Amino acid sequence: xxxxxxxxxxxxxxxxxxxxxxxxxxxxxxxxxxxxxxxxxxxxxxxxxxxxxxxxxxxxxxxxxxxxxxxxxxxxxxxxxxxxxxxxxxxxxxxxxxxxxxxxxxxxxxxxxxxxxxxxxxxxxxxxxxxxxxxxxxxxxxxxxxxxxxxxxxxxxxxxxxxxxxxxxxxxxxxxxxxxxxxxxxxxxxxxxxxxxxxxxxxxxxxxxxxxxxxxxxxxxxxxxxxxxxxxxxxxxxxxxxxxxxxxxxxxxxxxxxxxxxxxxxx
Numbered sequence: 088x089x090x091x092x093x094x095x096x097x098x099x100x101x102x103x104x105x106x107x108x109x110x111x112x113x114x115x116x117x118x119x120x121x122x123x124x125x126x127x128x129x130x131x132x133x134x135x136x137x138x139x140x141x142x143x144x145x146x147x148x149x150x151x152x153x154x155x156x157x158x159x160x161x162x163x164x165x166x167x168x169x170x171x172x173x174x175x176x177x178x179x180x181x182x183x184x185x186x187x188x189x190x191x192x193x194x195x196x197x198x199x200x201x202x203x204x205x206x207x208x209x210x211x212x213x214x215x216x217x218x219x220x221x222x223x224x225x226x227x228x229x230x231x232x233x234x235x236x237x238x239x240x241x242x243x244x245x246x247x248x249x250x251x252x253x254x255x256x257x258x259x260x261x262x263x264x265x266x267x268x269x270x271x272x273x274x275x276x277x278x279x280x281x282x283x284x285x286x287x288x289x290x291x292x293x294x295x296x297x298x299x300x301x302x303x304x305x306x307x308x309x310x311x312x313x314x315x316x317x318x319x320x321x322x323x324x325x326x327x328x329x330x331x332x333x334x335x336x337x338x339x340x341x342x343x344x345x346x347x348x349x350x351x352x353x354x
Contacts, residue, residue, distance in 0.1 A: 215290045218277035219270060225277075241266075252301035263301045267294040 138145040151164040160168070220238060227234040245266045251259020271290055278286040 211289065211293075214282075214286050215270075215274060215293060218274045218286060222273040222277040241270075245270075249297060249301045253303055255304060260302060260305070263298070267298070270294065 137143055139149075140146060148164075148166075151167060155163045155167050219241065220234075223237040223241065224234040227237050230237075244262060248259050248263030248266050252263045271287055271294070274290045275283055275287045
């Protein structure tokens, strides 16, 4: 197979011209006209089959797609990298455009949110939601923020914590826990004394049921990883003493150069 460039980091750069080089010779024009296009269809069918044979252009491209699942990014074929990067950039552009529309709609919705004191507190949800509206409205009177903005932020925090916790995000789960604790505190503070315990308990049950999804997969058991024993070097402590021994004196050596305090050993 011919290529249009030199290999880059051990990879071949396929060219679409390789596919043309592998095509069988096209039948002559008179034969095509005589068979009403049958000869051209047979030629195209033969070209398709040859391209999918071992060593063909489409065969090798399909092999590269199959190997892309098991190799690193640097070993993937260049044309697959280009396709993935182009698709990723296109997806990012679409997401940014959608995020801009969502942010614009959210800001517009914050300005249209009714007053936090709205709601008659009827029903199970009203028993939980109405005290929170009342509490936020009372606190907003002492803050430079509208009660509607506080209530919308409270709802947004709960939604982000629920969705992010479902996908296992640690920060979203922390936000979900703080959202639940803060909601219980607000309900306990704003509910009249006669039904305070019942309203807080009902809110705790609702929060616990929603936590099944927000804290999905969370466990308090310690995780023990059993890894195969790795190679550990063996240490064999040993003591090496290096002593320099004087050379033995030859027999009959009596040069008289010994010190005065050295005398031969006598039996």
